[in-house]
Amino acid sequence: MASVTFEHLTKTYPNGFISVNDVNLHIEDGEFVIFHGPSGCGKSTILRMIGGLEDITSGEIYLGKELLNDVLPRDRRLAMAFQNYTLYKHMNVYENIALGLRLRDLPRTVIDSRVRSASSFLGISDILSRKLRAITDAERQRVALGRAIVCQPKVLLVDEDFARQNEDRRKEMLHDILRINSELGITVLYVTNDLEEALSLNKRIVYMKDGKIVDC
Ligand code: ADP
Ligand code: MG
Numbered sequence: 099m100a101s102v103t104f105e106h107l108t109k110t111y112p113n114g115f116i117s118v119n120d121v122n123l124h125i126e127d128g129e130f131v132i133f134h135g136p137s138g139c140g141k142s143t144i145l146r147m148i149g150g151l152e153d154i155t156s157g158e159i160y161l162g163k164e165l166l167n168d169v170l171p172r173d174r175r176l177a178m179a180f181q182n183y184t185l186y187k188h189m190n191v192y193e194n195i196a197l198g199l200r201l202r203d204l205p206r207t208v209i210d211s212r213v214r215s216a217s218s219f220l221g222i223s224d225i226l227s228r229k230l231r232a233i234t235d236a237e238r239q240r241v242a243l244g245r246a247i248v249c250q251p252k253v254l255l256v257d258e259d260f261a262r263q264n265e266d267r268r269k270e271m272l273h274d275i276l277r278i279n280s281e282l283g284i285t286v287l288y289v290t291n292d293l294e295e296a297l298s299l300n301k302r303i304v305y306m307k308d309g310k311i312v313d314c
Contacts, residue, residue, distance in 0.1 A: 100252035101127045106157035119309035134296040135306035176253040177246035192226040195244040216248040
């Protein structure tokens, strides 16, 4: 598990637009932090820089004491849950969850025990052999979370488009993510532009506007 620290974090796009502007923030190890602010204020850009999907223009991101800037995305001990998570329809649930571990060349027995404990945690143990097309949307979402936690990340990044489609599924997803935080101790950075949802969670809210933190 790990804390996350931003020091003078800045993102300037090639067209000169400053999307994240000198952001400083410390998130405690094991904390659940909500990033809230109007569309376009830089929330996703921050998550993408942490995940390594976007270069950092200047400033630093630390995971614990480790400077993340120069760590390859696949070597960062974090997981991302975004809308465009890729699940493979021709594979079964087990294979989809195991995928990230296979890519890491772990022994089969280690993969097996990790897939089984992640799926038991998420309540999807009984559908491991089903093909993706034979499960519900809610189950697919749990498979995506299974794939995220099976790699034992220190931090989970959740962007707001993950389960935006449906109110009930959104509640289930939030319930799962709160458990991932409280029971597995994984630090969570959760993005939402829904103020009501942000307030309902009773967690620290980082308010952003125009690429800056305005309150937290
Ligand atoms: P949020 O997730 O808070 O809605 P984003 O982080 O996606 O906002 O975007 C922040 C700002 O950066 C927006 O104004 C967006 O238009 C701008 N932006 C995003 N990607 C690029 C890009 N490749 N080039 C220029 N501007 C961009
Ligand atoms: Mg966004």
